[in-house]
Amino acid sequence: MADLRPGERFPDVELTDHGGNARRLSELVGGDPALVHFYRGWWCPKEQAFMRSLVELQAEAEVAYTRFVSVTVDPPPVAAAFRAGLGARWTFCSDPEREAQSMLGLRERTDTVHHPYAPAAFTLHPDLTIQAAYDGYWFWGRPTLEELRRDFREISRRVRPDWRAPRA
Amino acid sequence: MSWCWLALVDERPEDCLAASAVHEHGKAAGVLAAWARGRKPVRHALRADARIIDRSGAPAWVSLVVTPPGVRLRFDDLAVQQARRALLADWWPRAASALLRDASHFEGSILAAADSVRLRADPFARIFPARILAVAGGLLGSVPPPTGPAIERYGSSNPWPAADYEA
Numbered sequence: 001m002a003d004l005r006p007g008e009r010f011p012d013v014e015l016t017d018h019g020g021n022a023r024r025l026s027e028l029v030g031g032d033p034a035l036v037h038f039y040r041g042w043w044c045p046k047e048q049a050f051m052r053s054l055v056e057l058q059a060e061a062e063v064a065y066t067r068f069v070s071v072t073v074d075p076p077p078v079a080a081a082f083r084a085g086l087g088a089r090w091t092f093c094s095d096p097e098r099e100a101q102s103m104l105g106l107r108e109r110t111d112t113v114h115h116p117y118a119p120a121a122f123t124l125h126p127d128l129t130i131q132a133a134y135d136g137y138w139f140w141g142r143p144t145l146e147e148l149r150r151d152f153r154e155i156s157r158r159v160r161p162d163w164r165a166p167r168a
Numbered sequence: 169m170s171w172c173w174l175a176l177v178d179e180r181p182e183d184c185l186a187a188s189a190v191h192e193h194g195k196a197a198g199v200l201a202a203w204a205r206g207r208k209p210v211r212h213a214l215r216a217d218a219r220i221i222d223r224s225g226a227p228a229w230v231s232l233v234v235t236p237p238g239v240r241l242r243f244d245d246l247a248v249q250q251a252r253r254a255l256l257a258d259w260w261p262r263a264a265s266a267l268l269r270d271a272s273h274f275e276g277s278i279l280a281a282a283d284s285v286r287l288r289a290d291p292f293a294r295i296f297p298a299r300i301l302a303v304a305g306g307l308l309g310s311v312p313p314p315t316g317p318a319i320e321r322y323g324s325s326n327p328w329p330a331a332d333y334e335a
Contacts, residue, residue: 019260021312028315031322058317062253065322067315089256090316 001105004120010036010128013100015071015093018080025069026128028091033131033155034067034124035148038106038117041074042082046139047119051086057145058089066152067091073098073116108137123151131155170218171327173203174267174278175210176232184209185223187307189230192284192300200230200303214275217265217330222309228262230308231287231298234276239296241274243324247295248274252319252328254291255279260313261287264329271324280308 002011012026025036037054039047054068061068068090072079079092101107101117108118119136121143132151136142143151157163178198180186186201202221203209214234235241241248243266255264267276277292280303290298314329321328 017312019313023312030315032318034315062317062319065318065320067318069315084258087257088317089253089319091313 002103004104004106004122004130004133006130006132008130010122010124010130011100011103012128013095013103015095015100016076018076018083018092018094020076023091023093028069028093029067029124029126029128031126032065032067033126033152033159034069035121036124037068037070037121038104039070039072039119040108040111040116041072041114042078042085043114044116046136048086049139050119050136050142051082051088053145054090055086055088057148060149061152062089064152064156069093071095071100071117073101073114123148123155125155126159170330171205171215171325172218172221173205173209173213174216174265175201175213177201177210181209185221185307187304189301189303192302197299197301200301200307202307214267214269215325215327216267216278217311217327219311219330220263220265220278220280220308223306225305225307225309226282227305228280228282228303228308229284229287230301230303231279231281231290231293232276232301233278233290233292233296233298234267235274235296241295243268243272243274245274248292249319251277251291251295256313256316256319258289258291259286263308263311266292266328268325268327 014024017023071093075096076094079094083092106118108116121134123131134143176198180199184201184203186199189197189200191197261279261281263280269275
């Protein structure tokens with residue numbers, strides 16, 4: 001089982017995006033700070049509330065060279081429909097075979113019907129080093145937008161060589 | 169960062185990868201040609217994301233938007249920003265690229281798909297008119313969507329969405 005604590009490297013899992021394309025996490029993160037977020041499914045009101053808050057943040061993230069990836073066990077067409085309903089403009093990934101879920105140790109044991117991902121969020125450096133880990137089983141364990149902004153600021157400060165503006 | 173030159177020309181050039189293009193109603197539209205990054209091959213050639221070019225690519229329907237002569241629109245114009253957002257949000261075609269002449273202006277776009285139906289919703293066609301063309305195989309490949317929600321480019325001379333950061 002993967003060690004998903006801050007400072008560790010997040011596993012470079014392979015997933016299927018909402019369009020049905022095979023993607024690696026490292027490719028999705030590219031060279032930018034990223035949020036990788038695991039959610040139970042479209043049917044969970046906590047997920048819907050949290051996702052709506054992320055939709056608020058995307059107006060800032062779109063100009064801040066920052067990427068989001070949301071991961072579920074729902075198949076790609078279901079994830080695509082949820083994404084469309086939210087108005088989300090980031091990549092949703094699917095793990096219907098629960099291979100990444102098993103490797104990451106992120107199956108929520110208390111839901112024996114859906115066997116979903118345990119709600120969890122990780123802010124990542126471009127090399128997949130974990131900046132912060134959030135356990136969202138209880139809603140207040142999830143990151144607030146302020147915590148995400150703080151994490152993205154810290155990651156950006158560390159990885160952008162020109163974080164301090166070049167001045168004449 | 170990888171980009172190429174792209175242009176619709178009357179006859180097939182020798183120094184490029186090219187495929188014939190036909191209008192929806194069957195009239196010949198010329199040849200869509202791609203040249204490697206370097207000296208500009210023809211006057212009206214525009215920069216495109218080189219990842220969309222694939223010599224083994226299947227035939228494609230294309231929505232080609234090119235700014236009318238004499239019209240210039242900044243790449244950061246709200247209309248262009250919104251078209252990028254809309255493309256990310258709604259439906260990603262088989263391949264897509266903005267088209268550029270220089271570092272600060274939007275000069276058009278190309279979207280490629282397996283059928284022409286969804287190309288009619290090309291968000292860039294809300295800015296300038298689009299031509300729907302059937303392009304033969306051997307030119308246009310398949311490129312998955314950018315991760316989002318970021319819509320900015322690293323280096324303004326790079327066609328969106330080719331955008332990975334190179335430290």
